[in-house]
Amino acid sequence: xxxxxxxxxxxxxxxxxxxxxxxxxxxxxxxxxxxxxxxxxxxxxxxxxxxxxxxxxxxxxxxxxxxxxxxxxxxxxxxxxxxxxxxxxxxxxxxxxxxxxxxxxxxxxxxxxxxxxxxxxxxxxxxxxxxxxxxxxxxxxxxxxxxxxxxxxxxxxxxxxxxxxxxxxxxxxxxxxxxxxxxxxxxxxxxxxxxxxxxxxxxxxxxxxxxxxxxxxxxxxxx
Amino acid sequence: xxxxxxxxxxxxxxxxxxxxxxxxxxxxxxxxxxxxxxxxxxxxxxxxxxxxxxxxxxxxxxxxxxxxxxxxxxxxxxxxxxxxxxxxxxxxxxxxxxxxxxxxxxxxxxxxxxxxxxxxxxxxxx
Numbered sequence: 024x025x026x027x028x029x030x031x032x033x034x035x036x037x038x039x040x041x042x043x044x045x046x047x048x049x050x051x052x053x054x055x056x057x058x059x060x061x062x063x064x065x066x067x068x069x070x071x072x073x074x075x076x077x078x079x080x081x082x083x084x085x086x087x088x089x090x091x092x093x094x095x096x097x098x099x100x101x102x103x104x105x106x107x108x109x110x111x112x113x114x115x116x117x118x119x120x121x122x123x124x125x126x127x128x129x130x131x132x133x134x135x136x137x138x139x140x141x142x143x144x145x146x147x148x149x150x151x152x153x154x155x156x157x158x159x160x161x162x163x164x165x166x167x168x169x170x171x172x173x174x175x176x177x178x179x180x181x182x183x184x185x186x187x188x189x190x191x192x193x194x195x196x197x198x199x200x201x202x203x204x205x206x207x208x209x210x211x212x213x214x215x216x217x218x219x220x221x222x223x224x225x226x227x228x229x230x231x232x233x234x235x236x237x238x239x240x241x242x243x244x245x246x
Numbered sequence: 247x248x249x250x251x252x253x254x255x256x257x258x259x260x261x262x263x264x265x266x267x268x269x270x271x272x273x274x275x276x277x278x279x280x281x282x283x284x285x286x287x288x289x290x291x292x293x294x295x296x297x298x299x300x301x302x303x304x305x306x307x308x309x310x311x312x313x314x315x316x317x318x319x320x321x322x323x324x325x326x327x328x329x330x331x332x333x334x335x336x337x338x339x340x341x342x343x344x345x346x347x348x349x350x351x352x353x354x355x356x357x358x359x360x361x362x363x364x365x366x367x368x369x370x371x372x
Contacts, residue, residue, distance in 0.1 A: 063296040178330030184365040
């Protein structure tokens with residue numbers, strides 16, 4: 024019970040991910056089977072659909088954009104600030120900050136992670152581990168999108184009586200960039216919205232908001 | 247290293263799977279062309295997807311009568327190339343396009359010749 028309470032936020036979103044993926048699988052299968060029925064083709068089964076390139080590219084294109092959003096946000100907020108936003112450091116604190124401010128090396132406390140105390144390569148790696156992991160998952164899922172999208176697009180091309188194309192040609196194709204950019208634009212807008220709206224709007228009790236009575240120009244304050 | 251090995255194994259498995267499916271698609275394409283070539287119109291039309299067979303049924307004449315008049319010829323195949331639920335097989339000088347149909351394949355277009363910058367031109371198509 025204590026475990027559930029201490030980890031409720033992560034667990035809820037993992038559960039929502041699984042439920043949404045299942046919903047995507049069933050609705051995507053129904054959509055595909057409607058098209059199959061229209062041309063008199065046999066119905067696709069759920070196992071065949073969830074292992075298809077069209078399902079994989081739909082999943083991967085959304086994953087890559089989410090991880091790109093977090094990767095960029097984590098990195099850019101080191102250097103850029105927004106006065107009044109809960110998502111920003113106060114102006115004047117731009118940059119990687121001092122070892123003392125970051126509790127690393129000789130400034131590490133007794134409860135600091137061992138790699139924060141270690142310094143050297145381990146310390147440098149650990150100091151960037153959040154951005155690195157987000158960046159690696161972004162690149163991995165963008166690569167997965169490119170491979171699955173290549174396969175799905177070649178499937179479509181053969182259906183349109185056209186020759187399949189190489190992976191290199193697919194990377195330069197409108198399909199690849201349309202899938203990427205249509206996801207990126209929504210992620211960038213969402214980041215700009217939370218950064219700017221948290222200056223003026225409040226959500227009582229949420230750490231993503233300032234306390235309701237905080238002034239608009241208070242920066243980096245969490246409720 | 248494990249990730250690289252796993253990727254190689256997955257790629258090898260997919261390649262083997264694609265080759266086997268390409269062979270099945272090539273066999274389905276050849277069966278339609280051989281039947282049409284020897285005058286077995288009903289046999290040839292049975293290997294077409296329904297919309298391709300219907301496209302041949304002009305002026306009340308059945309697919310089986312029309313398909314044998316198109317001059318479709320069988321020949322050596324390139325083994326076929328499969329992407330998802332679609333395949334392309336080179337048969338002699340012509341190209342055949344197929345759709346996955348249940349556990350097998352059916353011909354969606356046959357007697358196709360490439361056109362620069364445009365889809366293939368086909369004597370049979372959906």
